[in-house]
Amino acid sequence: MAHAQDQILTPPPSNTIVPEKVRDGVDLEINGRAYRHTGDAQMPLLWYLRDVLRLTGTKYSGEHGQGGYDLVLVDGKLASATHMTVAELAGKSITTVEGLAAADGKLHPLQQAFVDEDAIGCGYCTPGWLMASLDLLNRHPQAGDNEIDQLPNLCRCGCQTRVRRAIKRVANGAHA
Numbered sequence: 001m002a003h004a005q006d007q008i009l010t011p012p013p014s015n016t017i018v019p020e021k022v023r024d025g026v027d028l029e030i031n032g033r034a035y036r037h038t039g040d041a042q043m044p045l046l047w048y049l050r051d052v053l054r055l056t057g058t059k060y061s062g063e064h065g066q067g068g069y070d071l072v073l074v075d076g077k078l079a080s081a082t083h084m085t086v087a088e089l090a091g092k093s094i095t096t097v098e099g100l101a102a103a104d105g106k107l108h109p110l111q112q113a114f115v116d117e118d119a120i121g122c123g124y125c126t127p128g129w130l131m132a133s134l135d136l137l138n139r140h141p142q143a144g145d146n147e148i149d150q151l152p153n154l155c156r157c158g159c160q161t162r163v164r165r166a167i168k169r170v171a172n173g174a175h176a
């Protein structure tokens with residue numbers, strides 16, 4: 001009498017169509033869209049965004065995330081895309097700078113304030129500032145200088161003063 005294992009190992013008749021196995025992967029949601037990553041689950045989120053999805057707004061920020069260039073929101077909380085693997089983000093909701101504007105292309109109030117205050121130089125730091133200031137205003141809707149000074153972001157083009165004005169514009173309701 002055949003064992004159960006023998007039955008599994010028996011090949012199906014040649015005319016049987018065997019459905020392809022659904023590939024294992026990590027399911028995540030990015031900017032409201034569902035993705036399944038079937039590659040290396042230990043890939044840092046930063047490289048998944050940039051190299052796989054071509055969402056290149058999130059920038060390399062050194063191995064320690066200095067300067068805040070790699071910031072995103074994970075389940076609404078500010079996080080470094082360098083320091084999380086795709087596997088760690090299974091089932092989580094991620095927002096990148098590409099997810100800030102409305103579907104019709106209308107800029108997020110913070111984006112518009114950065115434009116209006118001319119707070120963008122080369123632009124390398126801008127996505128990180130936007131994500132950090134969004135997180136700040138979610139926690140402190142009327143944030144002032146003290147709270148803005150706590151942000152981890154750096155701008156090598158010297159835009160800090162204009163960035164500060166942009167964030168305060170939104171905090172004061174000028175772009176509500």
Ligand code: FES
Pocket residue numbers: 119120121122123124125126154155156157158159
């Ligand atoms: Fe160039 Fe900030 S605009 S680093």
